[in-house]
Amino acid sequence: MTNAASAIRNLFLHPQLTYSIAEAASVLGMDWRDMLAWLESGELEGEETDAGLVLPWAELVSFGMDFWSQEVVVEALGAEV
Numbered sequence: 001m002t003n004a005a006s007a008i009r010n011l012f013l014h015p016q017l018t019y020s021i022a023e024a025a026s027v028l029g030m031d032w033r034d035m036l037a038w039l040e041s042g043e044l045e046g047e048e049t050d051a052g053l054v055l056p057w058a059e060l061v062s063f064g065m066d067f068w069s070q071e072v073v074v075e076a077l078g079a080e081v
Helices: 001-013 021-028 032-041 057-062 070-077
Strands: 018-020 047-049 052-056
Touching: 001 021, 001 057, 001 070, 018 021, 018 057, 021 032, 021 052, 021 057, 052 057
Parallel strands: none
Antiparallel strands: 018 052, 047 052
């Protein structure tokens, strides 16, 4: 299984309501500093909480879909999903 397929399966099959910047970076297989750059550029929109800046699941999925085609997502999730 490729890194992208593993990331897709994790994001869709084990969703969380929100993700810290480090968690989001790990789920998407990128460096946390890259995630911060995407946030600073406005490509990602986080939410301020008492625990700090978090990314909602839907925002992370939307961002991931900019990198993954629908076909790649369907293939990664497999026929059972």
